[in-house]
Amino acid sequence: MNTSTKLQCEVCNNVVLLKVYGGYVHENRFAFNCPECNITISGYWIWNEDVSQGFVKEFKCNNANRADETSEPSHILQLATEFFTFKIKPYSLSDPTIFLSPYILEQMSSRRSQEKSSLVRMIAEGFDEEYKVAMRIWELFQNKNFKYLDRQLISNHFVEKPRLAVETLNIDYPKVIQLVIINLFSFIFNKQIYLDKLQELRKMLQTLFKKNPQEMIALRNDLSELVTYADRSVVQLLKNFAQYFRLLWPIILSDLFGPDDIQKIKEKQGILTTNFDMLKNYYVEAYEALGSVLPLLLGIQNIKIRADRNKFEPSILHEFNKLQTIKDFEKQIQNKGNRIKFFVKENIFSPLLEPTILDNIIRNSIGHHSYDYKADQQLIRFKDKNRNHDLFLIEFGNLLYKSVFATLAAFEISMFLKYEVPEDNS
Numbered sequence: 001m002n003t004s005t006k007l008q009c010e011v012c013n014n015v016v017l018l019k020v021y022g023g024y025v026h027e028n029r030f031a032f033n034c035p036e037c038n039i040t041i042s043g044y045w046i047w048n049e050d051v052s053q054g055f056v057k058e059f060k061c062n063n064a065n066r067a068d069e070t071s072e073p074s075h076i077l078q079l080a081t082e083f084f085t086f087k088i089k090p091y092s093l094s095d096p097t098i099f100l101s102p103y104i105l106e107q108m109s110s111r112r113s114q115e116k117s118s119l120v121r122m123i124a125e126g127f128d129e130e131y132k133v134a135m136r137i138w139e140l141f142q143n144k145n146f147k148y149l150d151r152q153l154i155s156n157h158f159v160e161k162p163r164l165a166v167e168t169l170n171i172d173y174p175k176v177i178q179l180v181i182i183n184l185f186s187f188i189f190n191k192q193i194y195l196d197k198l199q200e201l202r203k204m205l206q207t208l209f210k211k212n213p214q215e216m217i218a219l220r221n222d223l224s225e226l227v228t229y230a231d232r233s234v235v236q237l238l239k240n241f242a243q244y245f246r247l248l249w250p251i252i253l254s255d256l257f258g259p260d261d262i263q264k265i266k267e268k269q270g271i272l273t274t275n276f277d278m279l280k281n282y283y284v285e286a287y288e289a290l291g292s293v294l295p296l297l298l299g300i301q302n303i304k305i306r307a308d309r310n311k312f313e314p315s316i317l318h319e320f321n322k323l324q325t326i327k328d329f330e331k332q333i334q335n336k337g338n339r340i341k342f343f344v345k346e347n348i349f350s351p352l353l354e355p356t357i358l359d360n361i362i363r364n365s366i367g368h369h370s371y372d373y374k375a376d377q378q379l380i381r382f383k384d385k386n387r388n389h390d391l392f393l394i395e396f397g398n399l400l401y402k403s404v405f406a407t408l409a410a411f412e413i414s415m416f417l418k419y420e421v422p423e424d425n426s
């Protein structure tokens with residue numbers, strides 16, 4: 001299902017040729033900035049499932065209209081769901097790549113296209129239903145509505161139905177709920193290294209609790225308010241990811257199947273499935289939520305390395321001389337960029353938690369709207385006070401994608417502290 005259309009900007013009348021390569025999803029979103037006047041042009045195509053009724057079922061576009069077929073385009077853009085595409089470039093008949101689809105270009109270099117497409121198709125077909133069920137189960141669990149929670153868990157095959165009427169269900173709810181949530185995002189664990197690390201983290205928490213029960217109970221106690229709400233705030237980030245991951249398909253797929261190295265391709269290639277405007281607020285929310293649960297992670301790290309929740313790595317402690325306890329860390333160090341510094345020198349959560357995902361300059365620059373976006377290059381310049389930080393859109397998208405692994409680690413830890421470490425009532 002390939003098609004092309006000419007879009008005329010409603011602001012400046014400039015015409016861009018949009019070539020669309022329909023993959024296995026029925027809806028293709030796009031967003032770009034007009035190369036002439038820079039206004040954001042965004043819209044979507046919905047393909048007909050029954051092609052006898054024509055390829056396109058619905059097409060909507062903001063700030064541009066379909067242009068007359070005879071009009072001359074200034075630029076060309078390729079839109080594909082699963083692949084990186086060339087950034088907007090001047091329309092020139094002497095450029096051979098304007099006639100080749102991203103799929104063909106990729107096939108010429110590798111055989112990964114088939115694998116990518118089948119994953120996208122699988123997720124496109126099943127994810128929404130699984131998401132609905134998982135979030136319904138999460139809500140029933142939050143509301144402690146065990147009667148209906150049990151029914152949902154059974155009817156969705158997360159637990160087995162008792163064979164005898166007299167048998168009672170013996171469900172370890174937090175464990176099952178964790179499984180339901182993690183399972184929903186299992187597709188990003190195609191890359192074994194993350195899955196291994198998450199399972200290792202689970203075992204590590206159990207071992208740590210056996211070895212240092214008093215420290216773990218004290219940590220839960222010191223951070224009790226945070227423990228109460230942390231699981232909810234990280235699940236909110238996972239809900240966000242469920243909304244935006246489709247915008248990041250090329251990034252996710254290249255990470256899962258390699259070997260597109262973002263650093264090597266970022267100058268020439270990008271993504272057209274989204275733009276900076278659509279993603280920036282997700283970053284701010286991830287920054288705030290992950291930043292606020294960091295005390296839990298740091299307490300665990302201190303116990304793991306020094307068997308004491310209040311003993312920090314000495315060289316970093318040097319920078320924060322008033323800091324004495326993990327409670328101080330939560331109360332005194334409000335700047336999330338400072339919080340993440342404690343994971344730069346030592347980091348027992350790597351590669352789930354990459355310190356680079358929490359960037360103070362990016363956060364402040366989005367918050368204060370002090371950034372520039374060069375649409376044609378897909379280059380963002382973040383500005384905070386006198387500091388600049390340049391990122392291509394695919395690098396920024398990659399930060400968002402990487403933040404999900406940290407979110408899953410935080411989910412694991414917050415569930416463990418809340419449900420498996422007892423409260424200290426003494």
Ligand SMILES: [Zn+2]
Nearest residue numbers: 009012034037
């Ligand atoms: Zn324009």
